[in-house]
Amino acid sequence: MEHQQTPISPEMTFPQQHHSDEEFRRRIKRTTILLSVITVIELGIGLTIYTIHKGPDPSHLLVLMFKGMVCIMTLAKAYYIVSVFMHLGDEIRNMIMTVVVPLMLFIWFIAAFLWDGNSYKNLRNSYDKHFEEKKIEKKSGGGH
Amino acid sequence: MMWYFLMSDAFTFGAFLISYGSIRFSQNFWADPNVVFNALPGAGHKNLPLAFVSVMTFILIISSVTMVLGVHAGHKGDRKGVIKWLLWTILGGIAFLSCQAWEWHHLITGAHPVLADGKIEMIGQTMGGNPWGRLVDHSAAQQALAASPHEILVDLVHEYPKPGTNLAGIEKLDPQQLAGMIDLEHAHIREKGPIAFGGYFFGITGFHGFHVFSGVIINIVMLIMTWKGVFDRRGHYLMIEKAGLYWHFVDLVWVFVFLCFYLI
Numbered sequence: 001m002e003h004q005q006t007p008i009s010p011e012m013t014f015p016q017q018h019h020s021d022e023e024f025r026r027r028i029k030r031t032t033i034l035l036s037v038i039t040v041i042e043l044g045i046g047l048t049i050y051t052i053h054k055g056p057d058p059s060h061l062l063v064l065m066f067k068g069m070v071c072i073m074t075l076a077k078a079y080y081i082v083s084v085f086m087h088l089g090d091e092i093r094n095m096i097m098t099v100v101v102p103l104m105l106f107i108w109f110i111a112a113f114l115w116d117g118n119s120y121k122n123l124r125n126s127y128d129k130h131f132e133e134k135k136i137e138k139k140s141g142g143g144h
Numbered sequence: 145m146m147w148y149f150l151m152s153d154a155f156t157f158g159a160f161l162i163s164y165g166s167i168r169f170s171q172n173f174w175a176d177p178n179v180v181f182n183a184l185p186g187a188g189h190k191n192l193p194l195a196f197v198s199v200m201t202f203i204l205i206i207s208s209v210t211m212v213l214g215v216h217a218g219h220k221g222d223r224k225g226v227i228k229w230l231l232w233t234i235l236g237g238i239a240f241l242s243c244q245a246w247e248w249h250h251l252i253t254g255a256h257p258v259l260a261d262g263k264i265e266m267i268g269q270t271m272g273g274n275p276w277g278r279l280v281d282h283s284a285a286q287q288a289l290a291a292s293p294h295e296i297l298v299d300l301v302h303e304y305p306k307p308g309t310n311l312a313g314i315e316k317l318d319p320q321q322l323a324g325m326i327d328l329e330h331a332h333i334r335e336k337g338p339i340a341f342g343g344y345f346f347g348i349t350g351f352h353g354f355h356v357f358s359g360v361i362i363n364i365v366m367l368i369m370t371w372k373g374v375f376d377r378r379g380h381y382l383m384i385e386k387a388g389l390y391w392h393f394v395d396l397v398w399v400f401v402f403l404c405f406y407l408i
Contacts, residue, residue: 114162121172
């Protein structure tokens with residue numbers, strides 16, 4: 001494969017080191033199994049949350065912890081899809097950075113807007129009596 | 145360039161999902177996904193939370209894997225391999241879209257009892273409202289039943305009869321008798337849910353479904369081009385590579401949609 005050292009297209013930004021067929025198949029198989037296992041665990045957690053909700057005294061902290069775990073697993077899945085299936089991991093470093101660095105904006109984006117939503121809720125609960133009423137109903141109504 | 149297009153698309157989806165999160169955080173109550181998504185085709189009224197959506201998720205993961213194999217076959221210039229794997233990927237995409245069509249149809253047409261303005265109504269999930277609010281306790285439900293129109297009561301008895309109820313000729317009974325025949329334990333009468341839920345759900349899954357649809361179209365175009373030997377003449381299969389990137393991105397977005405709507 002020596003002749004492939006020069007890129008066949010200017011859009012070919014990753015070095016063309018060829019993994020052997022064998023190694024490629026192993027890698028794809030491993031990633032597929034990993035993604036499936038994570039998904040199954042996520043579903044398991046989803047059902048756990050469901051049973052906690054159904055129970056007599058749902059613990060909100062526990063539910064929140066499980067939800068956090070699912071979020072982390074989703075990020076792990078996203079990492080594997082992007083780095084192995086989309087083989088961003090094989091690109092040259094600068095190319096990776098031009099894609100990943102702008103995505104850092106999401107950290108601020110998510111934090112700021114969820115914070116904003118939450119503060120809107122708190123403000124309405126303290127100043128809008130009609131909205132507040134709904135909150136009280138929730139406490140006495142038994143929820144789900 | 146594909147990467148920068150995908151990055152901008154990621155921001156579009158990100159903005160949608162974040163605005164959904166923002167609205168959700170501003171409410172005292174939000175619909176419980178295990179209540180909303182609990183149906184499976186052919187399973188009737190059985191309560192099967194998360195079952196159908198896990199099928200959809202696996203379809204998309206597997207179609208992503210077949211696409212990787214197609215791209216790999218392209219690297220080796222293996223035309224037959226590319227055609228085979230592209231066909232599987234297209235099939236996966238169509239299967240996913242069919243599942244979504246069934247799910248939407250079920251949500252829109254599947255009516256559930258809700259308490260609104262002191263009466264019971266039967267509504268499905270649309271942009272204008274949904275039946276996924278808080279559970280109503282039995283005494284309030286009884287009161288509402290007394291004020292509800294006759295045909296709604298007949299409907300409810302048909303859907304949720306108390307065990308041992310004889311359903312023949314119930315249309316002729318008077319409202320009080322009908323109200324007594326409804327099994328409130330199983331009817332799960334709720335208030336109306338947060339209005340924004342329907343719009344966000346249909347908007348975001350619809351936008352994602354549109355991406356899947358265009359991905360299927362792109363893959364079909366790639367299939368035809370491969371078939372005609374365009375890439376063999378060109379000497380490389382880079383286009384398959386780019387179509388593959390788009391397809392994986394669709395899978396990637398689903399991972400987050402799945403998280404935001406179905407899991408948490």
